[in-house]
Amino acid sequence: xxETASKTYHVRSEGIFHGLPVIDPAWKNLRAMVVGASxxxxxxxxxxxxxxxxxxxxxxxxxxxxxxxxxKNVEHLxxxxxxxPDKVASVLQKHDVQxxxxxxxxxxxxxxxxxxxxxxxxxxxxAELNGRLFExxxxxxxxANVFPKRIVLQTGGKNYGVHQGHVNVPLTEGxxxxxxxxxxxxxxxxxxxxxxxxxxxxSYNVTMPQWILAAVAGTDMTIxxxxxxxxxxxxxxxxxxxxxxxxxxxxxxHPISSGVMLGTFYEWLVLNEHAAGEAFNITDGSEFTxxxxxxxxxxxxGLEWLPPKEDVNYHEVELPFVPRGYGPKxxxxxxxxxxxxxxxPATRQAWVDLKHEHELNTEPLQDPEKTFAFLQFxxxxxxxxxxxxxxxxxxxxxGYVDSVESxxxxxxxxxxxxxxxxx
Numbered sequence: 156x157x158e159t160a161s162k163t164y165h166v167r168s169e170g171i172f173h174g175l176p177v178i179d180p181a182w183k184n185l186r187a188m189v190v191g192a193s194x195x196x197x198x199x200x201x202x203x204x205x206x207x208x209x210x211x212x213x214x215x216x217x218x219x220x221x222x223x224x225x226x227k228n229v230e231h232l233x234x235x236x237x238x239x240p241d242k243v244a245s246v247l248q249k250h251d252v253q254x255x256x257x258x259x260x261x262x263x264x265x266x267x268x269x270x271x272x273x274x275x276x277x278x279x280x281x282a283e284l285n286g287r288l289f290e291x292x293x294x295x296x297x298x299a300n301v302f303p304k305r306i307v308l309q310t311g312g313k314n315y316g317v318h319q320g321h322v323n324v325p326l327t328e329g330x331x332x333x334x335x336x337x338x339x340x341x342x343x344x345x346x347x348x349x350x351x352x353x354x355x356x357x358s359y360n361v362t363m364p365q366w367i368l369a370a371v372a373g374t375d376m377t378i379x380x381x382x383x384x385x386x387x388x389x390x391x392x393x394x395x396x397x398x399x400x401x402x403x404x405x406x407x408x409h410p411i412s413s414g415v416m417l418g419t420f421y422e423w424l425v426l427n428e429h430a431a432g433e434a435f436n437i438t439d440g441s442e443f444t445x446x447x448x449x450x451x452x453x454x455x456x457g458l459e460w461l462p463p464k465e466d467v468n469y470h471e472v473e474l475p476f477v478p479r480g481y482g483p484k485x486x487x488x489x490x491x492x493x494x495x496x497x498x499x500p501a502t503r504q505a506w507v508d509l510k511h512e513h514e515l516n517t518e519p520l521q522d523p524e525k526t527f528a529f530l531q532f533x534x535x536x537x538x539x540x541x542x543x544x545x546x547x548x549x550x551x552x553x554g555y556v557d558s559v560e561s562x563x564x565x566x567x568x569x570x571x572x573x574x575x576x577x578x
Contacts, residue, residue, distance in 0.1 A: 162551070164176070164551050164553060165177035166553050171556055171557065171560045171561060171564065172415055172416065172419075172554065172555075172556045172561075173554070173555045173556065174440075174553035174554045174555045175419050175554055176419070176423045176551070176552070176553075176554075178210070178422070178423065178426060179426075180209075180210075182210050182426055183209060183210060183212075184212050185210055185211050185212065185255050185256065186211070186212060186213045186214075186215075186253055186254050186255050186256075187204055187211055187213075187214050187215070187254055187255065187256045187257070187258065187425075188214075188215040188217060188252065188254040188256070188257045188258070188301075188303075189201050189204070189214060189215070189216055189217065189258045189260070190217045190218075190236070190257065190258065190259045190260060190261050190292060191217070191218055191259070191260030191261045191262065192216035192217055192218040192222045192231070192260075193216070193218040193219075193220050193221065193222040193223070193371075193373070194218070194260055194262070194371065194374055194376070195367050195369055195371050195374045195376045195377055195414075196260040196309055196364070196367055196369075196414075196417060197216075197218065197222070197258070197260040198222055198223060198224065198369060198371045198414070199369050199371075199414030199415060199417050199418040200258050200260075200417065200418045200421050200422075201214060201216055201222050201224050201229065201418075202224050202414075202415075202418055203415070203418030203419055203421070203422055204418070204422060205224050205226035205228055205229050206226075207422075208226070208227065208228040211228055212228060213228055213230065214226075214228055214229045214230070215229075215230055215232055215250065215252055215254060216229055216230065216231045216232065217232045217234050218231070218232075218233075218234070219233065219234070219235050220373070221233075223371070223372070230250060232246055232247070232250055232252070233246070234246050236261050236288040236289075236291055236292055237263075237287075237288065237291070238291065239291065240291045240292075240294035240295040240298060241295075241298060243291060243292065243295035243299075244294075244295040244296075244298035244299040245299075247295060247296075247299035247301055248299045248300075252299060252301055253301065254301055254303050255303060255304050255305070256303060256304060256305050256306075256307070256425045257296075257303045257305070257306045257307065258307045258309070258421055258425075259289065259292070259306065259307065259308050259309065260309050261285075261288050261289065261292065262285060262288075262376070263281075263284050263285060263288060264276055264281075264375070264376070278336040278337045278338065278339075279336075279337050281337070281339045282337035282338060282339040282341075282342045283342075284339075285339040285342065285343065286339055286342035286343060286346060289308075289342075289343045289346050289347075290346050293346060293347075293350050302354065302356065302357065303357055304356070304357060304358065304425075305357070305358050305359065305360065305425045305431065306347060306350070306351075306357065306358075306359045306360075307359070307360045307361075307362060307421060307424065307425060308343055308344065308347050308359065308360070308361050308362070309361075309362050309363075309364065310340040310343070310344070310361055310362065310363050311340070311363055311364060311365065312326075312363065312365050312410075312540060312542075313338060313340055314338075314340050314341075314363050315330055315333065315363070315478075315540070316333030316335070316476070316478030316479075317478075317538075317540040319333065319335060319336075319474060319475075319476040319478045319485065320474050320476055320477060320478050320483075320484055320485025320538060321477070321478065321479060321482050321483065321485055321538040322478050322479055322538070322540060323479050324539050324540060324541040324542075325541045325542055325543035326363075326410075326436065326540060326541065326542045326543060327436075327543045327545070327546070328363070328433075328434045328435060328436060328546050333478045333479075335476045335478065336476070344361055347359055347361070358431035358432055359431070359432060360424055360425070360430065360431070360432070360433060360434065360435065361434040361435075362420075362421075362424075362434070362435050362436075362437055363434070363435070363436045363437070363542075364412035364417055364436075364437050364438065365409070365410035365411065365412050365438055365540070365542060366378055366379075366409060366410065366411050366412065366533065367412050367413075367414065367417065368411055368412065368413045368414060368439075368558070368561055368562060368565055369413070369414030369417075369565065370414070370565045370568035370569055370571075370572060370574075371414075372516075372517065372572060372574060375525045375526055375528070375529065376529065377529060378529050378530040378533045378534075379562065379565060379566075380519070380526075380569065380574065380575075381493065381519065381526050381527045381529070381530040382452070382530055383566050383569050383574075383575045384506075384519045384520075384526070384575060385493065385496075385530075386452060386453075386455070386456045386458065386578070387456070387509060387575045387576055387578070388502055388505045388506060388509070389456070389458055390456045390457060390458055390578075391505040391508065391509055392501060392502075392505050394458075395453075395458060395459040395460060395461050396449065396452065396453045396456070396458045396459070396460040396461070397460075397461050397490075397491070398445065398449055398460075398461065398462060398463050398534065399489040399490050399491050399492075399493070399531070399534050399535060400445070400463060400488060400489055400490075400534040400535045400536075400537075401463050401465070401469060401488045401535075401537065402462075402463045402465065403488075403537045403538075404445065404463075404488070404533075404534055404535060404536055404537055405444070405445050405446045405449075405462065405463050406444055406446050407444060407445070407536070407538075407539050407540075408442055408443065408444055408539065408541045409443050409444065409445070409533070409540075410436075410438040410439075410443070410540065410541065410542040411438060411439050411441075411443050411558040411561070411562075412437055412438050412439065413439050413556055413558065413561040413565075414565075415556070415561070416437070416438075416439055416554050416556055416561075417437060419554060420437050420547075420552060420554060423552060427550065427551065429550060430550050433546075433550070435546060435547050435550075435552075436542045436543060436544055436546065436547065437544070437547060437552075438542050438544060439555065439556050439557070439558045439561065440544055440554065440555040440556070441555065441556065441557045441558045443558040443559070445534065446462070447559065448559055448562070449462070451559055455563065455566070455578050456578050463490075467490055468490070469488040469489060469490055470488070470489050470490070470492075471486055471487065471488050472486065472487040473485070473486050474486070474487070485536065485537065485538050486537050487532070487535040487536060487537070488535055488537055489531065489534070489535040492531060493523070493527035493530055493531050494523045494524055494527050494528070494531065497519075497520050497523035497526065497527055498520075498523055502520065503520055506519070506520050509576050512576070513573070513576040513577070514573060515573050515574065515575070515576065516572075516573045516574070517573075517574045566578065
């Protein structure tokens with residue numbers, strides 16, 4: 156039997172986060188570019204990098220709107236990736252950009268009108284549009300003479316077909332592609348592979364976080380802010396916290412990827428030379444079910460709570476695909492719609508009152524489909540998508556946080572940001 160070399164890893168704890176890497180202080184004067192810096196994933200990465208100016212002397216935040224973090228080592232570049240490559244390159248040249256590491260989170264969501272689930276857009280349109288965004292960016296790098304050492308492309312659960320129905324769990328990075336319809340993640344990965352082939356001094360990583368938990372305003376790519384809005388309004392209306400899904404979704408183990416963990420993982424990843432060329436899942440590393448969360452969430456807001464009941468009528472939607480090639484098609488089951496709830500006069504008036512009483516600065520009920528579609532999908536899906544972190548562990552990642560503790564911290568941040576009332 157082959158011998159396994161012994162390795163020692165230095166880790167630290169920071170509040171509720173444990174097993175975080177201790178990075179060699181010899182890493183200095185690094186430059187990074189965070190694309191999609193004001194979004195659900197980019198903002199936490201920007202927060203982590205900007206907090207270590209001795210290591211990251213310059214972090215370019217590329218996004219249409221400025222990120223919340225504007226530290227001394229952060230420079231915002233106002234860029235729309237739908238621009239032609241030459242126009243993007245001109246902005247990079249104007250700011251004299253040189254970046255060792257690039258983190259790409261650019262994404263455009265397009266509504267899908269042909270299904271009761273409004274979460275995912277038309278597959279062909281998504282692949283074309285998000286592929287074009289990424290290609291424009293890669294072309295702009297060459298035209299601006301920016302030659303990175305590592306590019307990290309973030310994808311997600313759709314890489315495994317989890318949005319289409321039952322998949323083989325736990326999800327592992329070596330799973331084959333699910334090519335039942337176009338997938339913009341595959342389009343982007345192919346573009347990245349082509350870029351790396353023609354740029355031999357560059358390396359890459361592809362990552363697959365899942366439900367991302369971060370306190371970021373102006374994004375609808377989350378299940379957590381709408382959940383906070385739902386609980387806040389139910390408290391105002393003196394109503395119970397009702398779960399819309401069935402017992403299967405209630406007991407499903409959902410993979411959560413907290414923003415702090417993401418940012419710390421991405422910094423560790425690009426500075427880990429052995430991890431170049433690898434794809435990784437990244438989650439909190441804790442067990443998370445809505446069965447565990449629901450009573451706790453209700454206690455935070457002082458609410459009664461109700462578990463799913465099987466002797467009620469469920470609205471069912473059967474999805475068209477069988478991602479793993481056998482078994483039943485995926486079904487979405489729910490007793491009520493958050494989108495319909497958000498349109499009720501009592502709900503809308505409650506938010507008006509809360510906004511006035513607590514000087515809130517968001518309008519989550521203005522476009523209910525945009526705000527609540529992801530949450531609706533998460534609570535009504537009836538299949539598992541548990542994610543394995545074994546590969547990251549083998550490469551030396553040991554980060555861990557209890558997802559419920561992390562959620563409470565993010566909800567408290569929502570109150571600080573005047574996105575929900577205190578709870």
